[in-house]
Amino acid sequence: MGDALTAHRENEIQNLVQAGAPESTALKPLTIWTSTRRRTVETAEYLSTLGFRVRQRSQMSQLNPGVCEKMSERRIREMFPDEVAKHDQDPYHHRYPRAESYHDLAVRLEPIILELEREQNDLLIIAHESVLRVLYGYLMACSAQDIPNLSFPRDEIIEIIPASYNNESRRIHIPGLPQKLIPASPEDIRIPVPPSVVPSGAVSPMSGLGTPAHGTQTPESSGKEAGGLPLRRAGGAPPADPKS
Numbered sequence: 001m002g003d004a005l006t007a008h009r010e011n012e013i014q015n016l017v018q019a020g021a022p023e024s025t026a027l028k029p030l031t032i033w034t035s036t037r038r039r040t041v042e043t044a045e046y047l048s049t050l051g052f053r054v055r056q057r058s059q060m061s062q063l064n065p066g067v068c069e070k071m072s073e074r075r076i077r078e079m080f081p082d083e084v085a086k087h088d089q090d091p092y093h094h095r096y097p098r099a100e101s102y103h104d105l106a107v108r109l110e111p112i113i114l115e116l117e118r119e120q121n122d123l124l125i126i127a128h129e130s131v132l133r134v135l136y137g138y139l140m141a142c143s144a145q146d147i148p149n150l151s152f153p154r155d156e157i158i159e160i161i162p163a164s165y166n167n168e169s170r171r172i173h174i175p176g177l178p179q180k181l182i183p184a185s186p187e188d189i190r191i192p193v194p195p196s197v198v199p200s201g202a203v204s205p206m207s208g209l210g211t212p213a214h215g216t217q218t219p220e221s222s223g224k225e226a227g228g229l230p231l232r233r234a235g236g237a238p239p240a241d242p243k244s
Contacts, residue, residue: 028120092144136150
């Protein structure tokens with residue numbers, strides 16, 4: 001990831017210099033935020049050796065799975081069929097026993113979002129997929145029903161470029177990752193259980209409304225004004241190493 005990121009930034013600097021910007025100020029410095037989990041810290045270690053500032057943020061811990069920790073989806077459906085049915089109806093607000101909902105996680109991340117809005121540098125966030133879902137959903141004005149189903153491939157960095165009304169997302173490919181790491185996101189927790197079908201009236205992430213895979217801009221009708229969104233670029237990536 002580090003090589004792909006630095007190559008991307010060097011290419012951006014060259015493009016800005018060619019457009020007339022001074023090389024020394026062509027691009028803002030990059031700050032990196034990680035959770036305190038070992039694998040996210042390890043993912044950022046190489047970037048730290050390149051001179052980038054790395055900060056560990058305790059609020060960016062993954063969604064708490066409660067009693068379902070380390071259970072497979074099949075096991076959860078067998079043991080908690082009523083909870084799974086409730087989750088299918090409202091995957092954003094539902095919480096499994098002694099667990100957090102995505103709404104709970106969003107509330108926990110409010111201080112991070114407020115600080116993100118004040119951040120003056122470019123920002124790379126390395127965190128569990130549940131955290132990336134909430135932050136991406138905020139930045140790209142995704143619906144609440146959409147957020148639990150967002151997916152972030154391990155071989156991509158999502159770059160979000162703020163604008164006054166629509167944020168734009170771009171994907172930066174990370175070459176050379178072992179194939180076994182690419183198909184899915186880190187799964188050290190097994191909830192929330194993905195709904196077998198999209199609930200009636202919900203927006204599917206595959207519809208392309210502000211999702212990493214298809215939506216490249218926030219919807220203009222979202223009602224978000226410039227002051228409600230971070231006025232700087234932010235990137236997100238899941239940890240590269242699946243080890244706990």
